[in-house]
Amino acid sequence: MTAGHRRAIVAVNPFLALLPYCHGQESLPVEQQLVAAIDGDNVAFALTQGKERVRIEEVRRFPTSAFPTFTDALQSYTKGAGFRPDGSGFCLAVAGVSRGDVITLPNCRWFVSVSGLKAFLRTEPLIINDFAATAWAVPSADTTQLVRIGAVPAKPARPGGTYLIVGTGSGLGMAILSVREDGRIIVIESEGGHASFAPQNAEDEALLTALRKRFGHVSFERVLSRPGLENIYSILAEQSGRPVSDPPASSRIIASAASCTDPLAARAAKLFAAILGNFVGNAVLTCGAWDGVFLVEPMLGEMLPILNTGAFRSQFATKGRMSRALERVPTVWLSNDTATLAGAAAALQAR
Incomplete structure (x- = not known):
C-alpha cells in the first residue's frame, strides 16, 4: 500500500x-x-x-x-x-x-x-x-459492512455473544471478542496464527512436507498469508513439474483464480480457502466462539468469490461430532478499512 x-x-x-x-x-x-x-x-x-x-x-x-x-x-x-x-x-x-x-x-x-x-x-x-x-471495533459494525460467507445469515455482534476475529495479510492474526450482557467488551489477544499447521488430507500432507524442507517448523501463517499463498502456488508448481523461481504476487494469484485464467492459481486459491476453513473451525472450537466469525483484512475481501465456492465452509464445519454445531455458526467478512x-x-x- x-x-x-x-x-x-x-x-x-x-x-x-x-x-x-x-x-x-x-x-x-x-x-x-x-x-x-x-x-x-x-x-x-x-x-x-x-x-x-x-x-x-x-x-x-x-x-x-x-x-x-x-x-x-x-x-x-x-x-x-x-x-x-x-x-x-x-x-x-x-x-x-x-x-x-x-x-x-x-x-x-x-x-x-x-x-x-x-x-x-x-x-x-x-x-x-x-x-x-x-x-x-467489531461491536460498532452494522449489517451494511458485513458480507456473508456460506448459507448462515450475517449478524452483527450483540450483547451475550462470543466471537472470533481472523485475518490474513502479511501474517495470520486472530483475537477473541466477548460482549457481555451489560455491553462490556472483553477482548483476548492471541497468536494462534503461529500454531502448527495441521494437514487434513493427502494434498495438505504433501504441502506440509515441502514447507518443512523450506522452514522447519510450519505454522498456519506459513500457508495462510500473502506470502503463504505464494508458497502454496510455488509448491503446487513444483509438484506439477513446472517449478517457478519467482511465483506471482498473491494479488495476481487471486485475480487469476477468480478470472479462471490460470488453473494453478485456481488450485492454489481453493487450497488456501480450504485450509483457512480448517483453521477457523478449529479456532471456533478452541475459543467457544459460537456466535460468529468475522474475517477481516483486504486480502480476504479480494478472495470473497473463492471463499464462497464451498471449500472454506466445508472444511470449517467438517469436525466430526461437532460438525452440526459448526454448521450453525455464521462466517462473514467485515468491510471496514x-x-x-x-x-x-x-x-x-x-x-
Whole structure:
C-alpha cells in the first residue's frame, strides 16, 4: 500500500454506532488522542476526538520501508498532522505479542520501545495486538459492512455473544471478542496464527512436507498469508513439474483464480480457502466462539468469490461430532478499512 491520507468518522461506542453523527453536535473542545497500527508492511496513524462518538481524523498510512524506525514514522506524522505530544492518550496496535518494554514484530524489521514512546509522548502508551484492536471495533459494525460467507445469515455482534476475529495479510492474526450482557467488551489477544499447521488430507500432507524442507517448523501463517499463498502456488508448481523461481504476487494469484485464467492459481486459491476453513473451525472450537466469525483484512475481501465456492465452509464445519454445531455458526467478512484504528481508539477510551 502506498503512502496515503484521508479523513474518516467512526463511532466506536458499540451500541451508539447505528446513530448518525451530526456535525456540530460536539461543540465543547475535547482532548485529542493519537492512535497507530503496524501490520508489518504498513503503518497507519490517526487522531481521535470525542467520547461516546469518537471521530477518527487525519488518517495517514505509510509503508514501513519508508522509515528506518517507528519513531521516525511517528515524528513525521505528528509534525505533519500538527499534533503536539503533551501527555494525551496514545494506543499502538502491533502485529505481534504486545508484552515487554521492547516489542519485536515478526513480519517487520522495526521494534518498538515502550519506554522510548513514553518519554517522547509524555504519557503511558497502551500497546495492544492489532487483531485485538480490530476486535474492539467489531461491536460498532452494522449489517451494511458485513458480507456473508456460506448459507448462515450475517449478524452483527450483540450483547451475550462470543466471537472470533481472523485475518490474513502479511501474517495470520486472530483475537477473541466477548460482549457481555451489560455491553462490556472483553477482548483476548492471541497468536494462534503461529500454531502448527495441521494437514487434513493427502494434498495438505504433501504441502506440509515441502514447507518443512523450506522452514522447519510450519505454522498456519506459513500457508495462510500473502506470502503463504505464494508458497502454496510455488509448491503446487513444483509438484506439477513446472517449478517457478519467482511465483506471482498473491494479488495476481487471486485475480487469476477468480478470472479462471490460470488453473494453478485456481488450485492454489481453493487450497488456501480450504485450509483457512480448517483453521477457523478449529479456532471456533478452541475459543467457544459460537456466535460468529468475522474475517477481516483486504486480502480476504479480494478472495470473497473463492471463499464462497464451498471449500472454506466445508472444511470449517467438517469436525466430526461437532460438525452440526459448526454448521450453525455464521462466517462473514467485515468491510471496514479503518477498523484497527477505530478499535485502538475504543480500547483507549475503555482503558
